[in-house]
Amino acid sequence: MGEEISIKEIWKIIRKNYSIIILSVFIFSFSAFLYSKFSKPVYRSAGKIYVGPPKIEIKSLNDIIMADYGERVIKTQIELLKSSQVLNLAVEKLNKNYKHRDTEVDSLTKHINVSAVEGTYIIEVSAEHSSPQMARDMVNAVISAYFEFQKNTFATDVSNTLLSITDRLIETKERLKKSEDTLIDFVKNNNFSVENGDENGSHLSSMKSILVEKKAELVSLRSKYGEKHPLVIVKEREISGMEKLFEEERKKLLNEKEKEIKFSMLQRDAEVEKEIYNTLLREMKKIDVMSNIKDMDIKLIEEANLPLHPVKPKPLRSCLFGAFAGFMIGIIAIFIMENLDTTIKRESEIEENYNLPILASIPHIKFQEFSEVLNWKSGIYEKFYSILTLSGFISPNPKTFLIVSGGIGEGKTFISLLFSASLASGGNKVLLVDMDFKGHRLKELLKVKNNYGLSNCLLGEISIKDAISGTDIKNLYLLPAGENPPISPSLLLKKKFQELHGELRESYDYIVIDTPPILLYSHPLEILNSIDFILLIVRSHHSTKQDLKRVISMLREVKAKAAGAVFNYAEERRYYYRYYYPS
Structure with missing residues (x-):
């Protein structure tokens, strides 16, 4: 939907299409029921293992950091239960001990589920299968394989890892001691001090500066006294020294x-060896903690039993879920349909999007004979008579009304007839003109037998008085369309209608002109200069936005004087319209 709509309008859309929701709920709930009724039952069996945390003796800060291992041990054991080694061993047990042939790891993985019981050190191993015996045996096989794997593999791996790290730790410790001894010997043998380096450098720079000054003095003495002068000889000896x-x-x-560079290299080697040693030491502490797993309190607290009742399907739950899914899909379908529907659905769309005032909203009026409408209470006439009042605010004292619509089936002819009857009920002399040269619908509704009409008058075959007929409705007269003219209606109306219209305005209080759909027949546009007001009929859920836009564009191109819309087939407001119809 292109524009925003209120919650009230959303409710109207849902209420209007409630049958789609009911059908969707029925289809989905019934399908879910059939699925649950005819699908194979699934049985669930479960066993439980208690995995106590390892008991760690805390001797250092590192042990305190590692003490949280107990919180992670459950996750570790779950991963072990789901590992390929345990599952392969379980498959072997199923094929051999439990006499289930052709069981594969993929099949076991599909049916087995391992999870922790929240807030405890208990692990639940469960299996779902169409066979209750298979579900039970799968769980017991996995649990048995887990205990066997713990016994034969895990403790041995921890021991081997601990031994390997211990050997590496000893070797690294020896290298570290050798690096430190080498560094100490170098410092002792060379009487090395790192702090003297900067001082020696600054002293050498000072000596160089003094030497440059002395050489400058020598040059000055030579230029003054010559090469052999005693002062020059003394200065030369001083500079040489x-x-x-x-x-x-x-x-x-x-x-x-050079000593400082060598010291740095030795010091770096010692630091590297020390870092390696500390790393191995940390790893060894972790392995020490891991080795305690063999002392964990791991035991079977509940073996899997043969399930007596299936856990699924559950027909009632499936039906409820299907009903909910059907309800949501029904809602989505309704709004998709609403979005794809390009027809006008609300009065607000016309006023807001096309800047066209709504003069009346007419509900769907059901009748078999038009005489039934005439016998209804006066409320229906008042509704149509209000069109005259509202149009007067837009165009002063309108007398000639042109009733138009974009396409067929929008109720234009019926609105023209009721509007004319409403004006006539107020004591006004009203002429209803049928300009639909092919329809002749008004003549049938009012049961007029005159074969002549507007086309005969425009062609000059008869006078206007001979073409107009009275009706059973007081003060209402009809000018039928007459025969389809042999020449273009547009050309005929353009030449003759204005003169004819002037004569009719003097004889009648109001003139209502019913036209064919202007998107199909454009000849009514030729008489707009003679029209005081245009009533555009828009039928709810029938008139399209594209057609309405084209009609309004056509009217604006020919510079229509004034126009308003009548919204036909509007939603019936019962609290307002209840007095319109006979009880």
Whole structure:
């Protein structure tokens, strides 16, 4: 649905299509009943294992961290019960001890379920099968295979792992001790101190700066006194001594740097060995905890028994589920249908989407003869008479009304007749004009026998007075359509109708013109200059949005003066319309 709708409108949609929901509920619930009635019964058998947490002696902080293993032991045992080793062993037991031939692991996995009983250290192993004996034997085979696997495999694996890690731990400890001893010996033999490195470097830089200054002084003395001057000779000797001392200090510093690099390498090796040692130590503590599993209190507390009654299917539960599914699918189907339905369903769609005022909402009126409608209480006339009142607010004092619709079957002719009768009931002289040259429906309803009509007047064959006939309704006169004209109705109306219309306006208080569907026959558009007001008939759940849009577009293109809509086949508001119909 393109626009938003209220909860009240949603309820109306559901109430209107309730039969779809009832049918959907019946089909799904009945199908569920048949399925449960004719499907094979399924039996369930279950056994229970108690798995107590391991008892861990806490000696260190690491043991406290590992103490939560007891909370995870249940999950570990569940995974063991579902492991391929246990299931393969269970299949062997089924084929050998329980005399169930051709059982495979895939079949066992499909039927077996392993779960923990919440808040306990109990594991439930269950199986569902069409055979009660098979369900029981599957559970007992898996439990038996689990205990055998624990006994023969798990304890041995833990012991082997612990032994392997112990050997690696001893080797790593020896390497760590050797690395630490090597580092200590290097520091002792070389009298090495890491802190002196920066000081020696800064001292060498200071010596180099002084040497540069002395050389600058030597250059100045040579330029002043010459090469052989005693001051120059003394300065040369001083500089030579300083250069030797600088070279000795530089070599000493390089030696210290080499020692520092070697120290860093030895220190890194020692740290790596120490980290490996600590890692292995942590792993060994975990294995120590794992080794306690062999001391866990694992025991069978309930063996699987032969089930006497099937757990499914359950006809009542299946029917309830089917009914619920049918109800939801019915609701979805209704709204899918509503969304795919492009017809106009509510008055608000016309006013909000097409900016066209609703002058009246008419419910579906059932009758066999039109005379029955005339004998109803005056409420129905009042409803149609209100169209005149509301149209007067849009166009002052309208006298000529053109009744149009987009397609056939929208109730246009019937609305034209009732509207005319309502105006006539107020003491007004009303002329009802039939412009549908092929339908002649009005003549049949009012039982008029005149064979001449509008087309004969436009062709000049008879006068307008001879074409108009009285009816059984007081003050209501009919101008039939007449025979289908030999020339185009559009051309005929364009030339003659305006003159004819002027004569009719002087003789009648109101003129109501019934037209054919304008999407099929467009000739009524030729007389819009003579029309005071256009009534567009829209039938609920019949008129499409596309047709309504095209009709409004056509009217706007020819610059229609004023228009309003009548919503036909509207939902009956019983509290309002109850006095319209005879009791």
